[in-house]
Amino acid sequence: MGIKKLDSDVEFIKALSEILRENDLTEIEVSRDYGESDSIDVRVAREIQAAPVVAAPVAAAPVAATAPVAAAIPAAAQPEDPAQHAGAVTSPMVGTVYLAAEPGAAPFVSVGDKVAEGQTLLIIEAMKTMNQIPSPQAGTVKRILVDDAAAAEFGTPLMIIE
DSSP, X not given: OOHHHHHHHXXXXXXXXXXXXXXXXXXEEEEEEEETTEEEEEEEEOOOOOOHHHHHHHHHHHXXXXXXXXXXXXXXXXXXXXGGSTTEEEOSSSEEEEXXXXXXXXXXXXXXXXXXXXXXXXXXXXXXXXXXXXXXXXXXXXXXXXXXXXXXXXXXXXXXXX
């Protein structure tokens, strides 16, 4: 690989980074072919802090099933940010969340279900690969914080297990 080509690739990556920032994107992936056996694959990504405001409206539906328990706990005792909850399961990657193995199938877990450590909670599709997300601990699913087919960033709270 020549120095001129390397400099060109560095400029290309810098340009992608600019596009990422200017358009408020989280990632860009590009393949560039130079010939039959010469190419470069580039993925530029940045981490975005998940705003707790986004998670609150999504969690409203599952909380209805546990409303008497939630109402009995003073508002000050409930964690403001689900990601800060001790039983929070967060997304290990950027992708699309699926609560069931396929459309129309029963979800892996529901609010109130008892789960074992290592049990599949949901799937995150990233780069056309289905990644099973296991439970980090045994316990009961208290809240599901995402909708089926919702986008998730790295660190997004997905559910609460106590």
